[in-house]
Amino acid sequence: xxxxxxxxxxxxxxxxxxxxxxxxxxxxxxxxxxxxxxxxxxxxxxxxxxxxxxxxxxxxxxxxxxxxxxxxxxxxxxxxxxxxxxxxxxxxxxxxxxxxxxxxxxxxxxxxxxxxxxxxxxxxxxxxxxxxxxxxxxxxxxxxxxxxxxxxxxxxxxxxxxxxxxxxxxxxxx
Numbered sequence: 001x002x003x004x005x006x007x008x009x010x011x012x013x014x015x016x017x018x019x020x021x022x023x024x025x026x027x028x029x030x031x032x033x034x035x036x037x038x039x040x041x042x043x044x045x046x047x048x049x050x051x052x053x054x055x056x057x058x059x060x061x062x063x064x065x066x067x068x069x070x071x072x073x074x075x076x077x078x079x080x081x082x083x084x085x086x087x088x089x090x091x092x093x094x095x096x097x098x099x100x101x102x103x104x105x106x107x108x109x110x111x112x113x114x115x116x117x118x119x120x121x122x123x124x125x126x127x128x129x130x131x132x133x134x135x136x137x138x139x140x141x142x143x144x145x146x147x148x149x150x151x152x153x154x155x156x157x158x159x160x161x162x163x164x165x166x167x168x169x170x171x172x173x174x
Contacts (some may be wrong), residue, residue, distance in 0.1 A: 001148035
């Protein structure tokens, strides 16, 4: 398995996972880049290629923790306490609100697949629905989320079909 294969398979899912945790696009970009540098550097140590996705997401979690610790030190130097820093990160973007506003069947599926990192087959078993139904729910949820991001935050699709842009709404300007 190569870094490029991991990137092409997981880049969008990983980016939104990171963005959900840190709530700031510039920080998410930095963490995303650091994550892929570590993936590239440590790829030879990946023993079981079937566990690549969980390995990648664990690296991302570690990078997020490193980022928050670094921000906490900076915040303490500026006189902010870490709780203030975390609440600042949690209220910067509409992402959580959009996820929470999804109809229950879509929200549940999105959270299991993208937040908890479960495989779609696993989710189908957990929810006692077909794999095709899981895929349809994910597709529909993504359409709803994309519409909301586009309407509220002025995000757009690029030529590769990926959501790109800058936050441009009063809720995101936090």
